[in-house]
Structures are given as C-alpha cells and as structure tokens.
Amino acid sequence: MKKLNVALLQILYLPIFICSYSAVNAQTYGKNGMVVSDNVLASEVGIDILKKGGNAINASIATAFALAVTHPEAGNVGGGGFIVLMKSDGEVTTFDFREKAPLKATPDLFQDSNGNLIEGSNHETIKAVGVPGTVAGLYLAHQKYGSLPWADLVQPAVNLAGNGFPMTWGLYQVALRMSEMDESYDIMKNYFRNDEGLVIQPGEIWKQQALANTLSLIRDHGHNGFYLGPVAEEIEAYMKAKGGIITKEDLAKYNAIERKPLKGTYKDFEIYSMPPPSSGGVALIEMMNLMELADLNKIEFNSTAYVHLVGEAMKRAFADRAEHLGDPDFNPDLPLDRLLSKEFAKKRFDNIDMTKASLSDSSKYGQLYDGSSTTHFSVVDKDGNAVSLTYTLEHSYGVKMGSSKLGFIFNNEMGDFNPVAGVTNSRGQIGSNPNLIAPEKRMLSSMTPTIVAKDGKPYLIIGSPGGRTIINTVFQTVLNVLEYDMRIDKAIEAMKIHHQWLPDEIRYERHLMSPDTRYALELMGHKLRPVNNLGVLMGITYDPRLKVYVGGADSASKDGAAVGY
Template sequence: MMIRVNNMSMEMKRRSTGKKAMVSSGKEQATAIGIGILEKGGNAIDAAVAVGFAIGVAEPATSGLGGGGFMTIKSADLDDAVFLDFREFAPENATPDMWNLDEKGKVVNKENAIGAKSVSVPGELAGMVYALEKYGTMTLEEVLEPSIKLAEEGVLVTDMTVGMLETYSKYLKDCPEAKKIYLNGDKGFKAGDVLKNQDLANTMKKISKEGMDIFYKGEIAEAIVDTVEKNGGVLTRKDMNDYYVELKEPVVGTYRGYTIISSPPPSSGGTHIIETLNILENFDIGSYEVNSSQYLHLMSEAFKLSYEDRAKYMADTNFVDVPLKGLRSKEYARKLAEKIDLDQARNSSSYDPWTYEHDETTHYSIGDDEGNLVSVTKTVNHFFGACMVAEGTGILLNDTMADFATRKYDVNSVDRRKKPLSTMSPTMIFKDGKPFAVLGSPGGARIINAVVQVISKLIDHNMDIQDAIASPRMHQNTSDILYYEDRMDAGEIEKLGNMGHELFKRLPYDKKMGGVHGIKYEDGEIVGGADPRRDGTSQGI
C-alpha cells in the first residue's frame, strides 16, 4: 500500500516523473541545466558535472570552485560503482596549533571557520574534470558554457538566500571582494533581486579555454594563494599544485534485500548509514506508523549507537586505522540492537554537539534509463565558507579547516594533507542488481539521520519519494536531545517524553534537518523528489 503524507500541495510541486532521465538538485536553474545537457545527448555524468558548476553559481553559499565534495558513479558500462573523493585537504603548513584557543577550548574569533586560517586546498574543479574526462562524453567547454551564462545574467535571490546573507553579512563585509558580490556593495539584496558574478564568469571562461591547470598551477591559483596569504592563512602554491582526486571503492551494505552503496572515509556517512540500517533490520519498523512514538524512539536509539561509534572511531583512513568492516557487520549490529529498550530511552552522553553542527552543503542526484547514475554531495562547508572571495576571481573560498577537531591527538585532529571528517553521503540503492533510488543530503552530521529516514520510508513503508523526502524528520546524535520538526503529532511527542527523551522542537520545515534530493525508479518511470526545506526542484525527460 502506498503511504502518502497529507497537505502536500507545496511539496508536490517538487515532484517530477520522466521516462528517459531525471535530475533533482537544490536550485531550479541547475536542474534545468542538467536536463539541457541530457537533451543534447550528454550522459548522466556530463549532466552531473554541468549541474555541479551551475549549483556553484546558483547556490554559491553552499558549494563552488572554492570547495570540494564526493561523487558516487555507476555508469552503464561499469560492473561496480566508483567513488570520487575530491574533498579539500589541509595545507602542508597546517597544524593543530595554528589557532588560538580560549580557556574553554574554543577557537578565538572563529579563526578555524571564518577567514584565511580556515581555508583548505579546494578540490571541486579537479573532481568535476576527473569525472568528465573518465566517465563523460562532452568537453569541459560544453558543460561550463551554461554556468558562464548563468553567472553573467544572474540568479534570482530567494528568501533562503536572504536569510543566509542576513546571518553571514557581518563576516562578508570584512572582505571587499565578497562585499561587492554578495552584499551588493552596501545596498544589500532582497528576495526577487538578481545576483550576478561577472568575475566568476570570467574565471570559468579561462578554465573553459585553458583547462584545469590554470586553476591549480596558473593565475587563478596565484590569486587564491595571494588572498589567503595576505590575510594570515597558510595555503601555498605548492598546496594547490599538489592537489589530486582519489578514486575509491564505495562502502557497500544491504538492508532487507536492497544493496546500499555510499561514501567511504573521510566521510563517516556511508559507514554509519549502513550501521544504522543494520541495527534497524533487527526490528519490524515497517509495522510502526511513520513518526509515531514507537518509530521515533527506535530511530533515536539506533542513531545514538551509530553516532557514538562515529565519534570514537571515524577519521581519514590515510592517517587513522578505522574498523570499517566491523562497523558494517550485521553481527555487530545485532549486539548493538540488544542494547535498545523499546519502552525507555537510553542515556547516551552529557554534551550536546548540536551547536557545533552546520546545515550547509548541497546535494543532487541524476539517473537515466540506461543505468547511468550519479549522486553528488559538495560544499564550501559553512554557508559562504570562509566568507572570503579570492581577489578578481569571484571564487568563494571554503572554511573546511573547521571540520577538524581542535584538540591535539584526536582521530580527527589537523595534519598536513589530511582530510577532515565529513558526513556527506552520496548514496545509491539497488534491488536485484537494478537501480532503485539515488539520494543524499546536506546538513552536517544530520546527513546520516536524513538519509537513513528517507531510505527506511522508501523501503519499509513503500512511500513515494517526494512524500518520503517531505515527511517530518527527527535528529538524534550522541546527545540525549531528540530534535523534531513541528509537524509531528503532539500526542506522539508527549509519549516520547514519557519514555525519557529530552525533546527540542524545530521549525516545521527546518533546513537544519537536511535537504534531500533524490530519484526513484518505479514501474518503468524515473520519479524525482526535491526537499521543501530548500529551494530545490526535480525535472524529468
């Protein structure tokens, strides 16, 4: 029986169906550009690269050439899916001592999150070019052309963008280049205005003509490094020149007969999505009503166990040994499941890391009828990254150094060329070897929660993908606070309180609960869904 969510008029505008292909992303312009590439004969990987460049223009606060990310690819001619790691890595001169800490251990003046000391070596362009050259069919010039035009003509400022600007304008104003673009000088932007970035258009034109080397070895690299160096950062030309993409095997697990393919370290997401699903597999969650007290309680307890393991073990496996097989073991999950009391909340931790999490990043999913699938999550880390634009380039720089632990000897502490821990989880699901769904989400450490809940609703409750995405969500990590959106039944929430949960109410459609964009294959069609917590849309052909 198909389960649907009530009052879905707004959300259903984000649902789309297609026979040949589907694109779901965080911005309508980016989705349309992806469709345009597919209609010109490009494959899903060509479209994914074009959407990647476009989303960096249309939603610059969340990703772009100054950032990095992950891409899971399953092309029709590949026996197995592959994973591209183009996450930013720490500069060679980065150390745990590079920031000043106060008596509480917090970084003074947010130097790890704002400004030059927060900038890591950007990997997005290298990742996009690698994907295009190895798995695509079109030229870099062809996939960049729509984004160049978009940057020149401008993108519509939405309410969500205005909200981001209101929060981060106090930092953006300190960088003249950022102020010029994102604060419209001193005028500011309101919803309905058009934001243009001619400098970024010019940068992309140079990349289109001269290739990636101009970014990592040429004048663009020089502009990025000069901007960082003169503001006290440690990024060097050698760091830029040394950047490389890592081709990895994705992590693979199963859930009730479905194959789950997702992100390996330095992302914790794929491993702990699989771990959480393995725990849930020991219970008949499909018999629980979605977002009932029993459903939310079981989700909460499973997430606590997974997040405890994440905090204890997860880091860049090039620097730290991580028990990946054990964490994804069904037997291990059964032992964890035995710790769950279905009637009472288990105490997990005395601290609340919510205040240290961010809800930035972007995700998009693409698939076609030939079996080409792409799932991409990418970021500049916090909204507007370091709040710095490299002079003359229009490129907003990342603040990914903020994802490292500031303590020495932590598994996620800073080291040269090390990649900080992430939860970005571009995910694919197969049933009997055939595509079932492609999805992922932004949301910091809440990505795991968002993706697991949507997967469970698709598989355990046979929900339509748009309904599964838009359905109210909860969040639980290693703290004892269960966060929930204010659309859930008050009586069920009261029952949760009686079970010992500490509860915190979020907005009805809270962007801190993620922004899932996904596609699902069903009955000869490809169905797209886009999250109403963001500005996203899906479009099919």
C-alpha cells in the same frame, strides 16, 4: 517555498530548454533522465546536457558548475565533496574530492597557549579554509567517465555568471542579511550588489563577472585552470593578505581520488555509499542493519516507539563514528568491515531498551552500547547511469570570505577536524585521534551521497545538506522508501529527527511531532529540542511498473527543482 513566477522569469531571460519541474509536495516524471538540484536553472542545465547525448557524469559536472553560480550558499568551486556513480552495467565507484588541510596546518592550529580551543577560530577565521577540491574532483570524474568535451560542460555556468540571471526571493533574503556584514567579510558585504552599490532586487539580473572569468579559466584549462596559474596565484595572495596558510604549493599538490564504494544490504536492496573520509556511508549502513533487526510491522511509523528506536540507532552509529572514523590515507586500520557487519549490528541492537533512553557518555564512545552547509543533487540518464553528488562549503556561505578578483567563496571545512586531542565533551566537541589535524589530511565528513539498487539497477538516488544531520536525514528517507514504500516526495517531506550522540538530545522538526509523542519520549528519558527544518533532500526513484524515473525536491529548498524529460 518555491516561486513559480520567479522560475518563469528565469526561463524568459535565459536560453534554456523549458522543462516541467516539481512544485511543493509534487513529483516529476521522466522516461529519459532526471536532475534534481537546489536550483531550477542548474537542474535545467543538467537536463540540457542529457538531451545533447551526455551521460549522468556529464550532466552532474554541468549542474555542479551551474550551482556554483546560482546556489552560492553551498554550490561551489571553493569547497569539496563526493560523488557516488552507478554505471548502467551495475558497477559502482566513488570520487573523493574532500578538502585537505594545508601543509602548514598543525594539530594545535586552533588552540590557545593553554591548549584550549579558541572559540570560533576553526569556523570563522581565514585559517578555517581547507584546500578546495571541487574542480579536481569534477575533472577527474570527467577524465574517467565523461563523454562530452569538458569545455561544453563548464560553458553553461560561464554564461549564467557572465550574462546573469534574475535574482530570486530566496537569494534576496540572504542578500539583505549579508549586505549588513562588517568589512572583515569583504566579499559577502558586496556580493549581491550592483555596480551602483545597491542590493539587487528580486527579478533584476544578477551578474558575476569575476566568477565568469574564473570559470572561463577552468573551462579552458581544466584542473590546471584552478590549481595552477592566475587563480592559484590570487588564492595565495589573498591568503597572505588575510593571514591564511594556503599556498600555491598546497593547490599544486591537491588530488582527488577514486575510491571503492561501501556496500550494504537491506532485505532485497543493495546500498552503495561513500567510504571515509565520509562517515555517512558507514553510519547509514550501520543504522539500516539495526533497523533490519527490528520488527517494524509492529512499530507504527512516527509513533513514540518508532522515534525512540530510530533515535537509539542514531546514538550508536554516531558514537562509533566519533571513535573510529577519519581519513583512511592517515588511518589505514579503520575497522570498516566490523562496523558494517550484520553481527556488529546485532550486538548494538541487543543493547536497545525499548522502554527508556540510553545514556550518551563522552568517556565511552560506542563501548557503552556493546552487548555520529552543503548541497546535494541526484542525476540519472536514459541508459541507467546514476550519480549522487554532495558538495559543500561547510557552513552556509562557508567562511564568508573570498577574493573579489575570483568571485567565489571559500569553505570553512577545517572546522570538521577534531580541534583538541583527547577532549570529547557533552556539548559535542570530539577529540578522538583518527580525525585530528595533520598536513594534507582530509577532514571527516558527514556527507552521505547514496544510491540504492534493486536487481542491479538504480532504485533510489538520494542525498542532503545539513552538516552532521545529513547522515540521519538520508537514513530516514532511505528507510521511508525501502521499508514503508513511500513515494519519493512523501519520503522527503516526512518528519525527521536527529540524534548525534553528543549532545544527548533528539532534535525534531517543529510542528511535525505531536505533543503526545514529545511527552511520551520525555518520560522515557529523552531530551528534545525543536528545530525549524532538517535537511534539504534531492531524490530520484525508479518506478518499475511505469518504467519511469520519479524526482522529488525538498520543499525546504528555496529555488530547488526536479527536472525530467
């Protein structure tokens, strides 16, 4: 739940424009622009840039760096992600700044002498860190489409880190847990402590001087401020000391890429999302194609038939994801046209039995169906330029390691590669070839930053964190808005489910699915597993009647907010 008193403290302590922001289950309106992110201060930083005449890319860059300070769980300079940009003239492009495998990475990096996966090694050790991409991606986007000086966009984050901001209750809950970690997680044990070694209390000012110094180098030197010079030298030194494999050469060779977006349609809407190495866009469009074939006028929202149909669509998309997708620079023959086609969806749809659950067979991938921590924010400016940006450290706080001299946390994205060739099992481990480890390869991602357009203008800007669940939470929210005409806050808060083919189970949000529905689904052969929450969605819609942008921040976010003007 968001804390109004904390937000007021933040405004009192920081010289930021006062803007209205969303309370739980409420919408925020803005005629001239909107930023919806996982932290109210970061959203306000973005709005401040828009007010100064910056465009959506400028605001996104400033918001992203601010989140690296205020939302360290996933906001980052030590990770990577994706941008989908729709310009006011209707042109759409994307930026891929997904992390890469280091030059010393090998296909058996996480295996023992018998070729078996060493439990936890691909998520919880220093070798799980991929070469970070965030700074490169934001800088490339700025060079192509930014309008304000780079330094002006990074400076607010420098101020937040150096001057500090009040500790929130959301961060404090994490601080208590992290302060109990053992010494192997060096940066996390002391991350939320003051100079006296005490955990900073809610309302007390939390300063991050080391991070401010790193951000200052990025402010002054752009891309090279991170990938060359003192930051790169310290990253290499830290890796050597801890047994990691990232070097200055890895950092110097890293590049972000502008890529052509994926495009799909749903009735009168156009859907734009990320291409590989994100799997999100492919799976989203495939599932929307499947739902377009269903007669949803006869299937009541959240009914047993609805949950069954959505779960079956998810199974098929995730089986195809697991079989086919990976880094396109290493897999030039990815069958994207086929996976995105309406004809392919018809083949998948005809195999759905509305009376019983289909089987998830790890030996057959999608062939069976013939006949798979992060933060997101959405931005739109007064001219109609829109940005959907998702970036991540992978698990919450990534690998939970990092140099105290640099002040940021490293990702653990190497765990998104398939760790053992040919080993796909019912627990969800995948072993298909397109996503095996190779030097400089980008690991497959589930991030799904998406912009839906109507009549050539942005209609819905949406995304979410949540690992593999991202694809399905975004899919259901898009469906809620486009098919069921839900307002953005209701679409975000509505019950979500998740099926990723393997393991063969439907995860559902505890207390949001009725007992009768659960019982009926089990009779159909579905296995069910309750979870507390799925996704933390940040979305913007356009209301053509009022001619206003409408923002909604997921109530699952501890400090998130939609801010408009």
